[in-house]
Amino acid sequence: MLRMISALAVALPLMLVVAACGGGDDDTAAPTAFPTSSDPARNVPPEDRQPVNLVVAASDLFVGENNFVFGMTDENDEPIGGAKAKATFFDLREAGKPKPVFTVDAIESAPGVGETVSHVHSDGATHEHGGEDEDRVAYFSRATFDYAGFWGVLVEATLEDGTEVSGNVGFTVNEEAALLAPGDEALASDNLTRSDVDDISEIDSGTTPNDMHDVKIKDALVAGRPLVIVFATPGFCVSRFCGPVTEEVEALHDIYKDRVDFVHIEIWRDFDAQKLNETATDWLQWEDGRIVEPFVYAIDKNGVIYDRWEGPAARNIMEPSVQAIAEGKTYGQN
Numbered sequence: 001m002l003r004m005i006s007a008l009a010v011a012l013p014l015m016l017v018v019a020a021c022g023g024g025d026d027d028t029a030a031p032t033a034f035p036t037s038s039d040p041a042r043n044v045p046p047e048d049r050q051p052v053n054l055v056v057a058a059s060d061l062f063v064g065e066n067n068f069v070f071g072m073t074d075e076n077d078e079p080i081g082g083a084k085a086k087a088t089f090f091d092l093r094e095a096g097k098p099k100p101v102f103t104v105d106a107i108e109s110a111p112g113v114g115e116t117v118s119h120v121h122s123d124g125a126t127h128e129h130g131g132e133d134e135d136r137v138a139y140f141s142r143a144t145f146d147y148a149g150f151w152g153v154l155v156e157a158t159l160e161d162g163t164e165v166s167g168n169v170g171f172t173v174n175e176e177a178a179l180l181a182p183g184d185e186a187l188a189s190d191n192l193t194r195s196d197v198d199d200i201s202e203i204d205s206g207t208t209p210n211d212m213h214d215v216k217i218k219d220a221l222v223a224g225r226p227l228v229i230v231f232a233t234p235g236f237c238v239s240r241f242c243g244p245v246t247e248e249v250e251a252l253h254d255i256y257k258d259r260v261d262f263v264h265i266e267i268w269r270d271f272d273a274q275k276l277n278e279t280a281t282d283w284l285q286w287e288d289g290r291i292v293e294p295f296v297y298a299i300d301k302n303g304v305i306y307d308r309w310e311g312p313a314a315r316n317i318m319e320p321s322v323q324a325i326a327e328g329k330t331y332g333q334n
Contacts (some may be wrong), residue, residue, distance in 0.1 A: 001297040033185040051075050054155055054167040057138055057311045059292045061145065062177040068143040069109070069311050072157065072167070081110060081137035089143055092150045092170060093324035101146075106139040106155065109314040111244035111304050136244055138312040139320040150176040157256050178286055179295075182307055183331055185229070187300045188218035191265055191279040203266055206234040206243065208249050212264035215280070221303045226325035228252065228260055228318075231280055232294035241312045245294045248315045259326040267293055300323055 044053040055071040066086070072080040086104035091099040145151060151173055156166040180187070192203050193213050200209040214232070219332045234243035246264060253262040267284075269277040276291070284291050298321045300309040306329075307321035 004211055005089070013037050026140075029226055044073060046077075046147070049075055049077055050167070051071075052080070052157075052165045052167045053077065054153075054169045056171045057167060057173075059310065060178050060181075061171065061173045062181065063145055063148050063173060063175055065142065065144045065182070066178075067309050067317075068141045068153075068306070069138050069309075069312075069313075070106075070141075070155065070169075071312075072155065076138070079137050080159065081102065081108065082160040083139075083157040087139075087141045087143070088154045088156070089145075090152035090154065091147075092152050093147070098152055102144075104141045106141045106157075107316045107317065108137060109140050109312055110137040111241060111248045111312050111314040112227065113257075128203075136312060140309075140313070140317050141255045145173045148173050148327060156181070156208065180283060180305060180308075182305050184305050186221060186303050186305055187282055189216070189279040189282060191217050192265065204234075204264065205266055205268070205271070206246065210246060210264055212250065212253055212262040214226045215263050217263055220263075221299075224301045224303075225329075226260045226301050227263065227299040228256075228298075228322055228325075229263045229265060229283075229297045229299070231265045231267065231284055231296070233271075244310075245290045245296065245313055248313065249296060249316070251315050254318060256322055256326045260322060267291060269289075298325055301327045301328060302330050306331045306333040 044055065053073045055073065057069045057071055058066065061068065071086075071104065072083065072085075074080055085108075086103055087106045088103040089101050089161075091101050139155075150170055152167060152168055152170045156164070156319050158164050158272040173293060175186075193216055194200050194203070195214075199202055200213065204211055215227075217227065217229065228249060230246055230249040232242035232246045236244055249262065249264070253260075265283075266277050267280045269275045276285075279293065280293075283297075284293065284295055286292075292310065294313075295309065296309045296313055296318060297305055298318070300306045306325050307318075309318055313330070
């Protein structure tokens with residue numbers, strides 16, 4: 001049977017645990033180690049928890065530019081939000097001699113968290129977005145990897161109370177992406193829309209169906225319309241991110257829908273029968289049968305993938321690229 005995997009529980013050999021190892025302003029200081037977890041089915045095993053733990057939440061890292069996403073947790077393995085963080089990435093090819101390569105800011109992403117906003121759907125139904133528990137938080141960094149193999153990251157952060165903490169972890173980068181990635185041509189999927197089904201619940205498991213079920217991906221590509229696709233199953237997600245991420249995309253839909261088409265694709269065609277949605281498998285299924293969700297893709301007017309995000313992506317993380325394709329920018333343009 002195919003296995004659905006939580007965004008914060010997926011791993012390469014990369015899910016990790018880290019020891020807190022002192023902060024500081026010296027980006028060249030090497031961490032003492034880049035440990036990895038022995039259990040890819042959980043976040044941080046109880047026996048390995050430290051005052052600060054780091055969890056890599058990206059399942060498909062590859063040579064080139066990536067949206068690198070990680071979570072920080074406390075000694076109870078509860079997410080740490082509100083931190084100001086930076087990430088230094090290390091070349092680990094020479095045993096015992098980690099080499100710092102680059103340092104970038106880590107931007108907080110908290111889908112569904114924050115002020116509650118009322119949204120009126122096309123059928124007149126009102127749905128409240130936001131106001132979710134503050135434990136839905138992660139951090140994104142733009143990271144460009146120039147070799148395949150083992151890398152390390154040192155995260156230095158200042159918590160909301162002013163405490164300075166740091167942690168490190170090793171992770172694997174592959175030569176090529178396992179899934180469709182920026183620079184690839186989008187698939188001309190013939191996804192189901194509301195006009196194809198008798199009941200919208202057949203293609204939207206959300207408590208209140210969203211307004212992103214009117215466009216076929218193939219039609220948007222033929223029309224040369226920029227496109228955002230969110231792959232998520234709010235009603236059956238094994239993580240707590242699918243519903244909030246879908247709502248974050250829907251908030252972008254309300255702003256950019258005149259210039260960008262938005263499509264929500266459920267992972268399951270029939271959850272009870274364990275039948276997967278063909279469009280979801282075409283885009284997201286790994287060779288070993290896994291599907292990791294949620295995923296969001298931004299596609300430019302030429303039908304080329306401009307950007308993608310895995311896991312807990314909030315509006316602030318996605319909007320720069322959505323705005324760019326709305327303005328007509330294409331992949332490779334600065």
